[in-house]
Amino acid sequence: MSIPRALQPSQDTWDLTPMYQDFTAWKKDLDDEAQQDYAALAAPYRDSKQLTPKQLRALFDLYYSLERRLRKIYTWAHLFHDQDIANDEGKQALQRVVARYHTFSESFSWMEPKILSHSIAKITSFIESKATAPYKVILERLVRIKPHTLPEEQEALMAMSSRAMDASHKAFSAINDADFRFADVQDSSGTPHSLTHATYGVLLRSPDRQLRQRAFETVHGQYQKYENTFAELLNGTLQHHYFEAKARGYASCLEASLFPKDIPASVYHALIQTVRSNIHVLHRYVHLKKQVLGVEELHPWDLYAPLTPDVSSAYTFDQAVELTIQACHPLGAAYVDRLTQGLTALRWVDRYENLNKRSGAYSSGCYDSPPYILMNFKGLLRDVFTLAHEAGHSMHSDCSRRQPFQTSDYAIFVAEVASTFNEELLSQELLQRGIGSPAAQASILNEKLEDFRGTLFRQTMFAEFELFIHERVEHGEPITPKILSEKYTELNRFYYGDELCMSPMTGIEWARIPHFYYNFYVYQYATGISAACALVDRVCHKGKQAQIDYLSFLQSGSSRFPIDLLSSAGVDMSSGEAVVRAIQRVDALLDQFEAILPSVSS
Numbered sequence: 001m002s003i004p005r006a007l008q009p010s011q012d013t014w015d016l017t018p019m020y021q022d023f024t025a026w027k028k029d030l031d032d033e034a035q036q037d038y039a040a041l042a043a044p045y046r047d048s049k050q051l052t053p054k055q056l057r058a059l060f061d062l063y064y065s066l067e068r069r070l071r072k073i074y075t076w077a078h079l080f081h082d083q084d085i086a087n088d089e090g091k092q093a094l095q096r097v098v099a100r101y102h103t104f105s106e107s108f109s110w111m112e113p114k115i116l117s118h119s120i121a122k123i124t125s126f127i128e129s130k131a132t133a134p135y136k137v138i139l140e141r142l143v144r145i146k147p148h149t150l151p152e153e154q155e156a157l158m159a160m161s162s163r164a165m166d167a168s169h170k171a172f173s174a175i176n177d178a179d180f181r182f183a184d185v186q187d188s189s190g191t192p193h194s195l196t197h198a199t200y201g202v203l204l205r206s207p208d209r210q211l212r213q214r215a216f217e218t219v220h221g222q223y224q225k226y227e228n229t230f231a232e233l234l235n236g237t238l239q240h241h242y243f244e245a246k247a248r249g250y251a252s253c254l255e256a257s258l259f260p261k262d263i264p265a266s267v268y269h270a271l272i273q274t275v276r277s278n279i280h281v282l283h284r285y286v287h288l289k290k291q292v293l294g295v296e297e298l299h300p301w302d303l304y305a306p307l308t309p310d311v312s313s314a315y316t317f318d319q320a321v322e323l324t325i326q327a328c329h330p331l332g333a334a335y336v337d338r339l340t341q342g343l344t345a346l347r348w349v350d351r352y353e354n355l356n357k358r359s360g361a362y363s364s365g366c367y368d369s370p371p372y373i374l375m376n377f378k379g380l381l382r383d384v385f386t387l388a389h390e391a392g393h394s395m396h397s398d399c400s401r402r403q404p405f406q407t408s409d410y411a412i413f414v415a416e417v418a419s420t421f422n423e424e425l426l427s428q429e430l431l432q433r434g435i436g437s438p439a440a441q442a443s444i445l446n447e448k449l450e451d452f453r454g455t456l457f458r459q460t461m462f463a464e465f466e467l468f469i470h471e472r473v474e475h476g477e478p479i480t481p482k483i484l485s486e487k488y489t490e491l492n493r494f495y496y497g498d499e500l501c502m503s504p505m506t507g508i509e510w511a512r513i514p515h516f517y518y519n520f521y522v523y524q525y526a527t528g529i530s531a532a533c534a535l536v537d538r539v540c541h542k543g544k545q546a547q548i549d550y551l552s553f554l555q556s557g558s559s560r561f562p563i564d565l566l567s568s569a570g571v572d573m574s575s576g577e578a579v580v581r582a583i584q585r586v587d588a589l590l591d592q593f594e595a596i597l598p599s600v601s602s
């Protein structure tokens, strides 16, 4: 049973006092802040026809100082809220600051269009001006998208249309998250299990094969019944992406999504090509799975089945900290010392479950706070990996705060690199130390292999499907349930190989993947894990300089474009070289798994 928040020993909770002493101090700062009249502060800049470099500097200084203060107020409120979501004081605090944030965003919504209304020559002169030097990279981003920005009245129309354009994505969420109910499924002994989006993943990992099959068929059967609706919903979103791309003069939907984030389309294509040309490694894993499970035919519902019996080793939080810190040694003494401090004396981590605490785990904070970690640590191996993962995020944030505020946030494209990097270090540490029985080692290997299958291979297959459906729309070709399911089956056949039997329901899975509505997002899971693998490889084997390069990547925030930051750290994401490294790692894990297998089964 979880205990009330007030009874949680303070050493197990995060220390929010570096931000505010208590609720009263926080509230005083919010009340103070609320005196600011954003619209009045913004007016002189909004109303002047053309900005001078000096005015632009003053505008940026104003904007970012207001945002910095609001972020601090917001961050404290959201952490305070999450530690006990039933606490009314926390709810009110969060709602008040969110409302304030909306006012702030609205009061400055004219800022970007205003800067973009200047000619390219003028914006370039801002970039070169000494006055605006601290904001150079922000202006460089703006000048990039300037050719894809429409005249003011047309931009207003685009903004007005966006709510209508979002309708099919919203309808998908409504039917998928709220309206859909799945029938209960029975396991092989006749016991019923409730089937929801949340339990589906758990049931697919069950050792009970009949249960897995029933869960798979019940879920996909439900989607199949509504395949026409789902095809129309997906088509609606594709048409939205196509409209945006065309209206803004991009060559393709892919370019329209990646270009504003400073990611070249070559990164996307290199990922797909590299995974495709090394797909035999996934086939090797599928073959092994079939052998270990001892099945005559391997079906889609067998893909998630664990290859090893569940070995539940228990870890204390202190052991998890010790393992994480030990694993991070390749990053040098300064990194290790700072992380040790953070996880112990400085109390970054809110460790255990309590009544009404937010579930799951995250790393969060702001420029003026420590990089906090929320966890619900229960002592499983997965929890140890979660700590290493979140510690990776938190140290990335901590290092990024060496940047000035405006370039301290890192891009989504690199967001999962540092976290996956630390998870990878931890798995190496656990495997090299040979901790636990062969069965425990095998379960670590199984966990890693599943991670790569789900993150690297499956997300690349998704990325390829996403590209296919967008290209069809660009070429004016129809989107029907038959075409979607045929393509999806064909991709499954290619990725998993001949040893996986295709179920008549394999093809319909496209209908239940929310990420296909995200406009080219999933590839970043695959590139993230690939970059992390390549960087771990460098840091562990290429000496001091590789370590320095990686640490300076962590300190770079968004001071340069994400691809350039990774390239300075030693990884070229447009060549597919990192993806090759990641696949080689899978191959090595398979070797290890095969070697350990006889001692597990005997």
Ligand SMILES: [Zn+2]
Binding pocket: 389, 393, 416, 419
């Ligand atoms: Zn993460």
